[in-house]
Amino acid sequence: MSSLRILVPVKRVIDYAIKPRVNKTQTAVETAGVKHSMNPFDELSVEEAVRIRERKVPVEDIVAISAGPTKAQDVLRTAMAMGCDRAIHVEIPTDKGEPDLEPLGVAKMLKAVVEKEKRNLVILGKQSIDDDANQTGQMLAGLLNWPQATQASKVDVEGEQVTVTREVDGGVETLSAKLPMIITTDLRLNEPRFASLPNIMKAKKKKLDKMTLQDLGVDATRRLKTVKVTEPAPRKGGGKVDSVDGLIGKLKELGAL
């Protein structure tokens, strides 16, 4: 029975609670000085990797990886504080403050790392809350030619066989596949633990390797260009009615009654 060698890619994104603002040139979202944290779906994948190990499934190690500017290391430290054994930071130069990377580039980079570190399970967040691409996991599965189970809400590992329950429109779907495979996480998979202060201190001693795209031999030049970014149209205000008759009158006006 081979043990799992898990890779968990994580991304540093604008915190979910912050309302994003479009920058002055309408080409991107303003990120300078804005609070950043780990993509919530990636927290779910780190948590799942750690829980798989806690369920006494043989896990050799859990490696977290992130691609981006130097600040991406904060997110890697959080991942290690949650339970990852070591981390890899792929330094990406920024283009106008934004890491110059697309899902396809990320997938190519991850493929190179998977082969280099001989991983047999990759757990990714289903999408990042800033790009909302929902492409990286699927592209990686295609590049590696591995089976994939996306939007996982439950993962069971038994030896070489992995059974995944997926969230689909109208219900759930249960898939089974043999390692190696790709899994992407859905919101209902688990409740991510909080990185407590003692764990964060311990994480500082864990190994963090640095690499570049050239080291991995990956060409991740952008193929898409962002033409314009605009905020959605502001919501039109509602009107207040004085009484029940007023309400009925308004509904008749709108043709709802």
Added chain:
Amino acid sequence: MTQISLRHQVIRIYKDLLYLGREYPLGYDYFRPRLHKAFAARAGLTNEEEIKRGIQRAEFVKKEIETMYYLKRYRTLRHRYDKPQI
């Protein structure tokens, strides 16, 4: 594992709560003085049992805050990504 002294336990739970308070929805500036007051009010305790109960209450509050953060995030993401189709 050696038993940490009560004093250190109190300091540890205070630091943990302070760390959690950074993301408090009403702001760190709202959280920090209230946390300080809550601990300062019990600073004169000498009875070991009472101190232990105080620590347990602080641990309880810590769990409550963590759960609140988790629920807030879960609800926001659920609303954003799983909007029920009308």
